[in-house]
Amino acid sequence: MSAKKKKASPKKKASAKKASAKKTSVKKASAKKASAKKKPTDVVLQEIRAFGLAYPGAHTKSPWPGHLDLAVNDKTFAYLSIEGQPFGISCKLPQSHVAALMLPFTKPAGYGLGKSGWISATFDDEPPPIEMLKEWIEESYRAQAPKKLVAALDAQRSGKR
Numbered sequence: 581m582s583a584k585k586k587k588a589s590p591k592k593k594a595s596a597k598k599a600s601a602k603k604t605s606v607k608k609a610s611a612k613k614a615s616a617k618k619k620p621t622d623v624v625l626q627e628i629r630a631f632g633l634a635y636p637g638a639h640t641k642s643p644w645p646g647h648l649d650l651a652v653n654d655k656t657f658a659y660l661s662i663e664g665q666p667f668g669i670s671c672k673l674p675q676s677h678v679a680a681l682m683l684p685f686t687k688p689a690g691y692g693l694g695k696s697g698w699i700s701a702t703f704d705d706e707p708p709p710i711e712m713l714k715e716w717i718e719e720s721y722r723a724q725a726p727k728k729l730v731a732a733l734d735a736q737r738s739g740k741r
Contacts, residue, residue, distance in 0.1 A: 620705050621667035625660060627710065628669065632658055632717045636729045636736070650717070657724040658717055659689075659700075667708055670700040671720035680716070697723075 632638055632650035641651040646665065650658040659670040670689045673680055677697040680686050686701045688694025699716075701708070722730050 617664060619664060619666065621703055621708065622663045624703075624708050624710060624713075625663060625667050628658075628713055628717065629660060631714055632721070635717075635721050635725070636732045637725065638721070650721075652721060652725040652729060655724045657720040666705075667703045668700065669708075669713060669716070670698055671716040672696065672698050672723045673716060673719050674723050675719060676716075 629640070629648070629650065633640070635652065637652045638657075639651055641649045641654065641656060643649065643656070646662060647659060648662050649656045649660055657672065659668075661668040670693070672693075674697045677699050680699045680701075681688065683701070685703060686699050689698035689700045701713075721733075725733075
């Protein structure tokens with residue numbers, strides 16, 4: 581008996597073509613991402629992200645491409661750009677947003693968030709004021725985190741448990 585080769589149906593051929601095209605586009609996207617130029621502010625971004633992730637219950641969240649944000653209980657407390665892009669941050673500053681908006685690199689956050697005390701800051705290649713940004717992360721975390729986690733943070737800092 582001789583084995584007969586089965587011909588692929590037109591549906592299967594189309595499906596295989598789609599899968600091949602998808603693999604190619606994924607490869608191109610990863611190559612493009614890998615070739616993205618490093619920005620001088622990438623180190624600051626990594627430091628700020630690590631600082632924010634040290635808070636109780638903090639985790640990253642990526643609601644849309646081009647962001648890897650900081651969140652607590654799935655509530656974002658800092659919108660951050662990603663490596664290779666100009667450094668950008670948006671935080672909720674209920675106490676200090678008026679003062680923050682006096683700085684030349686800030687503006688009210690878009691999508692109506694500015695009305696609730698959210699501010700956005702963008703730094704192209706100039707070094708951002710890291711200590712100030714850490715203070716913003718702290719204020720924003722406290723505004724977004726559940727009271728229980730804020731209490732845990734305060735207890736941790738005072739040495740109590």
